Amino acid sequence: FQVRIRDLQNAAAASEQADDFFHLPGRAELATQVQTEILPRFGFEATHKGVLALLAQARQLVGVPQVAALLDATNAKLGMGPKARQIFRHGWELDQCLRTCDAKFEATCALSERTTCAL
Numbered sequence: 001f002q003v004r005i006r007d008l009q010n011a012a013a014a015s016e017q018a019d020d021f022f023h024l025p026g027r028a029e030l031a032t033q034v035q036t037e038i039l040p041r042f043g044f045e046a047t048h049k050g051v052l053a054l055l056a057q058a059r060q061l062v063g064v065p066q067v068a069a070l071l072d073a074t075n076a077k078l079g080m081g082p083k084a085r086q087i088f089r090h091g092w093e094l095d096q097c098l099r100t101c102d103a104k105f106e107a108t109c110a111l112s113e114r115t116t117c118a119l
Contacts, residue, residue, distance in 0.1 A: 001030070001034060001077075002077070004030055005078065005079040006079075008024050008025065008026045008027060008030065008079060009021055009024065009079055011025070011026075012024055012025060019084065020080070020081035020084040021079045021080050021081050021084050022080060022083075022087055024078075024079050024080075027078060027079060031078060032048070032051075035050070039051065039054065042054070058071060062089065068089060071085075071089060072085050072089065075088055
């Protein structure tokens with residue numbers, strides 16, 4: 001698996017599509033082969049829907065340091081570089097912050113002084 005991920009990274013780098021591999025063409029198809037074996041072990045369907053269900057569960061727990069570390073480790077195995085993993089995690093943290101804002105008031109997000117949500 002890791003050799004094939006490196007092949008995808010090399011192809012992306014050669015075509016100037018490398019953005020620390022946040023987007024890596026071919027990764028989803030490759031990961032699906034492994035995910036169909038692993039997801040059922042944890043009660044998820046061995047489908048794209050199962051992947052989305054797993055991600056929805058993980059998203060709720062991204063604030064837990066152990067979960068964040070596991071997400072980072074998984075994303076590293078999926079070929080994401082450090083900046084890409086940070087973007088992935090920060091996007092989830094920001095989403096979590098925005099979802100917890102009080103709908104009646106504008107609240108400043110703890111992640112950034114400039115980020116506000118007005119739901």
